[in-house]
Amino acid sequence: MESPPIELESLTKYYGDVRGVEDLTFAVDVGEIFGFLGPNGAGKSTAIRVLLGLLKPTDGTASLMGRSVTNRTELREAKRRLGYLPSDVTFYDRVTGTEVLDHFGRLRGDERREELLERFPVPLDRSVKAYSSGNRQKLAIVAAFMHEPELAIMDEPTSGLDPLVQNEFYDLLEERRDAGRTSFFSSHILSEVRRVCDRVGIVRNGRLIELDTVDNILEEGGTVVTVRLAEDPPPSALEFPGVARVDRRGGEYRLVLAREFDALIERLAEYTVLELEIREASIEDVFMHFYGDADRGDDDSAANGADAPS
Numbered sequence: 001m002e003s004p005p006i007e008l009e010s011l012t013k014y015y016g017d018v019r020g021v022e023d024l025t026f027a028v029d030v031g032e033i034f035g036f037l038g039p040n041g042a043g044k045s046t047a048i049r050v051l052l053g054l055l056k057p058t059d060g061t062a063s064l065m066g067r068s069v070t071n072r073t074e075l076r077e078a079k080r081r082l083g084y085l086p087s088d089v090t091f092y093d094r095v096t097g098t099e100v101l102d103h104f105g106r107l108r109g110d111e112r113r114e115e116l117l118e119r120f121p122v123p124l125d126r127s128v129k130a131y132s133s134g135n136r137q138k139l140a141i142v143a144a145f146m147h148e149p150e151l152a153i154m155d156e157p158t159s160g161l162d163p164l165v166q167n168e169f170y171d172l173l174e175e176r177r178d179a180g181r182t183s184f185f186s187s188h189i190l191s192e193v194r195r196v197c198d199r200v201g202i203v204r205n206g207r208l209i210e211l212d213t214v215d216n217i218l219e220e221g222g223t224v225v226t227v228r229l230a231e232d233p234p235p236s237a238l239e240f241p242g243v244a245r246v247d248r249r250g251g252e253y254r255l256v257l258a259r260e261f262d263a264l265i266e267r268l269a270e271y272t273v274l275e276l277e278i279r280e281a282s283i284e285d286v287f288m289h290f291y292g293d294a295d296r297g298d299d300d301s302a303a304n305g306a307d308a309p310s
């Protein structure tokens with residue numbers, strides 16, 4: 001059987017006392033577009049840097065296409081079949097775009113170079129020092145994908161790209177999926193996650209807190225109910241199975257829930273309903289609770305609070 005493109009097993013990385021990631025276990029399947037999400041400082045870049053062999057795990061294992069990233073020979077083999085897009089693209093400044101691509105082409109191949117340059121055009125003859133951040137990102141995309149890698153690992157790949165270029169990039173990921181190639185990327189842009197990701201893993205405080213298909217997650221929190229009551233119950237009084245979260249803002253309660261209307265009506269019948277609105281949830285409504293509430297008690301480590309900017 002084919003090895004998973006990415007496999008993490010109890011992966012833990014501490015920077016001294018500061019927790020990067022803790023006990024991360026999940027695998028990415030062949031042909032998936034997998035989104036790696038979580039608030040700032042959650043541990044996404046740490047996991048990605050371990051996967052690329054740039055950081056040594058404190059504990060646990062990580063492998064790419066069945067090759068352990070802590071074994072130099074295996075890592076080198078895996079890297080030939082990998083495309084990588086870092087979060088802050090830096091090239092040696094005194095070279096031109098063409099020279100950058102020549103360099104990566106010699107290392108790994110460049111059969112899609114011309115086609116990708118038509119889709120992500122950059123001023124090839126100019127020094128990359130003079131590139132705008134968007135052009136740097138486009139050059140990095142061409143460099144990462146021109147050898148048609150089996151697996152692409154990307155840290156916030158669309159940051160700095162204009163909307164048209166972003167769309168071109170999403171098309172590229174979808175074509176890769178159709179060809180059975182795997183893409184893994186971190187993102188803060190929920191609309192792009194909804195548009196392209198098959199499955200997501202969400203990390204917070206270094207730990208995996210959700211691993212599911214985007215469809216399932218949206219289904220479970222697909223409805224937003226806003227209600228105003230004559231009474232003033234605590235938000236927890238409006239919780240029932242199927243409710244993902246309840247917030248109170250001013251005199252209004254806002255529930256994100258699966259389509260459990262009977263249970264909703266039963267619960268609201270205990271109160272005097274003054275106003276009621278029911279609408280389909282946006283992806284922000286559904287995902288925000290994975291981001292917020294960071295201090296609600298799921299932190300059990302002295303390392304908590306060490307979220308200095310990275």
Ligand SMILES: Nc1ncnc2c1ncn2[C@@H]1O[C@H](COP(=O)(O)OP(=O)(O)OP(=O)(O)O)[C@@H](O)[C@H]1O
Pocket residue numbers: 015018019020021038039040041042043044045046047306307308309310
């Ligand atoms: N080189 C480092 N030395 C010490 N601590 C670090 C280092 N790099 C990251 N950290 C810490 O590890 C934790 C995880 O950071 P990481 O950069 O992996 O998060 P992230 O999810 O990628 O965040 P962002 O969305 O802001 O890019 C944070 O607490 C961060 O301060």
